[in-house]
Structure formats: C-alpha cells, structure tokens
Amino acid sequence: MKVLITGGAGYIGSHMALELLDQGNDVVILDNLTSGSKKIVPSNATFIEGDISNLNLVQSIFDDHDIEAVTHFAGSVKVEDSVKNPFKYYENNSFKTLKFVDFLTKSNVKKLIFSSTAAVYEEKKSGLISESHTCNPSNPYGQSKLMCENIIRDLCKGTNLKFFILRYFNVAGADIQLRSGQIDENSNHLIKACIDCVLEKRKLIEIYGLDYDTDDGSCVRDFIHVSDLISGHLLAVEHLVKGGDSDICNLGYGKGLSVLEIVDKVKKISKINFTTKIVGRRSGDASRVVADSNKMMTKYNWKPKLDDIDTIILTALNWEKQKLKKNYEA
Ligand SMILES: NC(=O)c1ccc[n+]([C@@H]2O[C@H](COP(=O)([O-])OP(=O)(O)OC[C@H]3O[C@@H](n4cnc5c(N)ncnc54)[C@H](O)[C@@H]3O)[C@@H](O)[C@H]2O)c1
Known part of the structure; x- marks a missing residue:
C-alpha cells in the first residue's frame, strides 16, 4: 500500500513513515518544512517539499503515485503561539485543511486519517475524557482543529x-531505535523543555501555577x-482498508501525571537537578486532561506497549543527546 503523509518531516508524521515502511508499505511525504526537517525523513520514503494548499502540487502527487490512504499530520501545533497569532492557526490548520480535504473528496483516495487533539474538549475537572465529552476548545489551536474535524x-x-x-493527548518520547524524535527546537512540550534544561540548552523550567485543584497543585496531563x-x-x-466506517477515537493511556511529577522524574532519570520557577497560570490551561481510550482498545484492539513514563523520558533524553552529538538540530 502507498500512503501519503502530510507533515511527515515532523515529529509524529516521521514516526508514522517509519512504521509504515517497517511494515513493507510505500510512503510519500508532503511537508513544507516550517517546523519539520529532512533529517528525520526516512531515506526510503519519497519526499516532496511543498504546502498542502498547493493543489497543483497535490494533484501531481496523485498523478505520479497510486495513493491508497492519506494520513494528515501537517499543521501548526503550539497552543501559546495560537493565542498570540490565531490567524496563522485558522489559516494553516482550518483553511488549508478545507482546501485539501475538498480536493481529496474529488480524488480516488478513499481513506483519510486525521491528527486531532484533546484540545478540542471542554475542561473536565475530574475523571477521564471520552469521545462523547463536549467539544469546546479553550484556545485557537483547539478551535482550529475542531474546525478541521467538522470540515x-x-x-x-x-x-x-x-x-x-484520532484525538491525541500529550505525545512524547522518541523512536526506540532513535531514528526519529522531536526535531522542532522551538517545541515547548514539557518533557522536551525539561530535557533542554538537563542538556543546558535552557536555564530553567517555568511551572505555570501551583494552585490548580489537583493533588500537588500543578496541571495533570x-x-x-x-x-x-x-x-x-x-x-x-x-x-x-477493510472497508470500515468513519470513526473518532482518543489516544492516551488514561493515566494522569502532574507537571511536578514529570519534572521530578526527568531529574531522577537524568540525575541532573535543574532549576524550576513557579510563575502564574497560563491562559487556556485546563487543570486535568486525561484520556478515556477504552474505545480504541476495545473496538480496535489497540494495545499500547510503551505505557511507562520512564521509557518515554529515557527515549526522549537519548534522542536529544543524539541530536546534540550529531549536530542534528533543525
Ligand atoms: N505533539 C503533540 O503532542 C500533539 C498532540 C495533539 C495533536 N497533535 C497533532 O499532530 C500533528 C503533528 O504534530 P507534531 O507534534 O508532529 O508537529 P510538528 O510541527 O513536528 O509536525 C508538523 C509538520 O507539518 C509540517 N507542516 C505544517 N504546515 C504545513 C503545510 N501547510 N503544508 C505542508 N506541511 C506543513 C511541518 O513542517 C511539520 O513537519 C499536528 O496536526 C498536531 O496538531 C500533536
């Protein structure tokens, strides 16, 4: 099977490329390299540099390749940035997805996988968030992704x-063989930021609020x-591929870990005691965001194998060390 991966030079899309190739499929990657890098594009994938909204280019890909499925990862992904620059998110995520999906509906392709996010949900102060929970995003990033879903x-x-x-919760870690990992040095994911402190690329970690209604007062993810x-x-x-119907599922472990717990874990695993600074709450941060992924597990037999925070942190740490060693930064 040949699969088109938009955003395949990015963090998650590159892992999709590796897995599909490992299983003997062919992969075509379309990426404009705004936050991705050719350095994590597998050498046996076909790489095309360009934008998903360039429909002439997309048409040429469909003319040249017998694409059976499309996995659409391309997008702008930073919540804080979306608050400062909402236009970019509505344009790059919603508007371009509108154009791209309209094109797909008129093409021969019959299967589309879309990267959505837990940021589409309304805050839920306790318990797990299932797919039926109300959607009511608290920031332009989540809004732009919910618009994509509706489109x-x-x-x-x-x-x-x-x-x-697929609605992702907090994605972290790196390929066990360290063939790929987070490549965007501007990424402000918590684990990456802690590791940047360990590797002295960053002076300290700011903890946004210790007054949340959680066990230790920090946010839980x-x-x-x-x-x-x-x-x-x-x-x-x-x-x-088997002819199944359209669906929506969460992807998370159903385990909440607090910001303080993550900071502590990274310190223990790296044996580096970096500095933390408590600052005020960030706007748009929910106190607790934990998945109910029962649907994916029971209906589709999803069996997570790396459900262990130490493995997540260790693979991310080893990846970042390797990036430094190979001077790999995007
Ligand atoms: N990382 C997470 O924790 C997380 C959580 C929930 C959802 N997601 C979703 O997963 C997807 C992938 O996220 P990621 O963490 O790999 O981010 P990323 O920034 O590493 O990857 C996005 C890729 O898309 C490319 N891109 C952006 N706009 C494009 C466009 N218009 N045309 C072509 N290429 C374009 C970028 O260059 C980059 O390679 C995104 O859609 C994001 O919303 C990520």
Whole structure:
C-alpha cells in the first residue's frame, strides 16, 4: 500500500513513515518544512517539499503515485503561539485543511486519517475524557482543529472518502531505535523543555501555577509514547482498508501525571537537578486532561506497549543527546 503523509518531516508524521515502511508499505511525504526537517525523513520514503494548499502540487502527487490512504499530520501545533497569532492557526490548520480535504473528496483516495487533539474538549475537572465529552476548545489551536474535524465530517458526507479522526493527548518520547524524535527546537512540550534544561540548552523550567485543584497543585496531563500513538494509526488505516466506517477515537493511556511529577522524574532519570520557577497560570490551561481510550482498545484492539513514563523520558533524553552529538538540530 502507498500512503501519503502530510507533515511527515515532523515529529509524529516521521514516526508514522517509519512504521509504515517497517511494515513493507510505500510512503510519500508532503511537508513544507516550517517546523519539520529532512533529517528525520526516512531515506526510503519519497519526499516532496511543498504546502498542502498547493493543489497543483497535490494533484501531481496523485498523478505520479497510486495513493491508497492519506494520513494528515501537517499543521501548526503550539497552543501559546495560537493565542498570540490565531490567524496563522485558522489559516494553516482550518483553511488549508478545507482546501485539501475538498480536493481529496474529488480524488480516488478513499481513506483519510486525521491528527486531532484533546484540545478540542471542554475542561473536565475530574475523571477521564471520552469521545462523547463536549467539544469546546479553550484556545485557537483547539478551535482550529475542531474546525478541521467538522470540515472533514461534513465534506466526507455523501462521498466515498472515509475518515478516522484520532484525538491525541500529550505525545512524547522518541523512536526506540532513535531514528526519529522531536526535531522542532522551538517545541515547548514539557518533557522536551525539561530535557533542554538537563542538556543546558535552557536555564530553567517555568511551572505555570501551583494552585490548580489537583493533588500537588500543578496541571495533570496524559503522556503517550509516540510509537504507541502510531500503532493506533496503523489500526485506523487497517480498519478503513477493510472497508470500515468513519470513526473518532482518543489516544492516551488514561493515566494522569502532574507537571511536578514529570519534572521530578526527568531529574531522577537524568540525575541532573535543574532549576524550576513557579510563575502564574497560563491562559487556556485546563487543570486535568486525561484520556478515556477504552474505545480504541476495545473496538480496535489497540494495545499500547510503551505505557511507562520512564521509557518515554529515557527515549526522549537519548534522542536529544543524539541530536546534540550529531549536530542534528533543525
Ligand atoms: N505533539 C503533540 O503532542 C500533539 C498532540 C495533539 C495533536 N497533535 C497533532 O499532530 C500533528 C503533528 O504534530 P507534531 O507534534 O508532529 O508537529 P510538528 O510541527 O513536528 O509536525 C508538523 C509538520 O507539518 C509540517 N507542516 C505544517 N504546515 C504545513 C503545510 N501547510 N503544508 C505542508 N506541511 C506543513 C511541518 O513542517 C511539520 O513537519 C499536528 O496536526 C498536531 O496538531 C500533536
């Protein structure tokens, strides 16, 4: 099978490329390299530099390759940035997805996997968030992704294009063989930021609020290893290939870890006691975001294999060390 991966030069998309190639599939990557890098594009993938909204280019890809499924990872991904610059998010995520998916509905491709996010949900102060929880994003990033979901749902109606929307919780870690990992040095994911402190690329970690209604007062998140996230995508592709119906599923472990717990874990694993500074709350941060992924596990038999925070942190740490050694930064 030949799969088109938009955003395949980015953190998560590159892991999808590796997994599909490992399983004997062909991969075509379309990426404009705004936050991705050719350095993590597998050498046996076909790489095309360009934008998903360049429909002439997209048409030429479909002319040149027999694409069976599309996995759409391309997008702008930083919550704080979206608060400062909402236009960029509505344009790059929603508007360009509108154009791209409209194109797909008129093409021969019948399977679309879309990267969505837990940021589409309304805050839930306790318990796990299932797919039926109300969607009510608290920032432009989440809004832009929810708009993408609605666009996909509405445009696919009455066409042959089936979709599988996956809502990710906090994706972290790196490929066990260290073939890929986080490549965007501007990424402000918590674990990456802690590791940057360990490697002295950053002076300190700011903790945004210790007055949340959680056990230790810091925010609680559900961290999922990127390779487990990708195994969920493979099941989604398989489901659509077998003629299954469109669906939406969460991908997370259902385990909450607080910001303070993560900081502590990174310090223990790295044996480096970096500096932390408590600052005020950040706007748009929910106190607790933990997945109910029961649907993905029971309906699609998703079995996470790396559900262990030490493995997540260790693979991320080893990846960042390797990047430094190979002077690999994007
Ligand atoms: N990282 C997370 O924790 C997380 C959580 C939830 C959802 N997601 C979603 O997963 C997807 C991938 O995220 P990531 O963490 O790998 O981010 P990333 O920034 O590493 O990857 C995004 C890739 O898309 C490319 N890109 C951006 N706009 C493009 C465009 N218009 N045309 C072509 N290429 C474009 C970038 O160059 C980059 O390579 C995103 O859609 C994001 O919203 C990520």
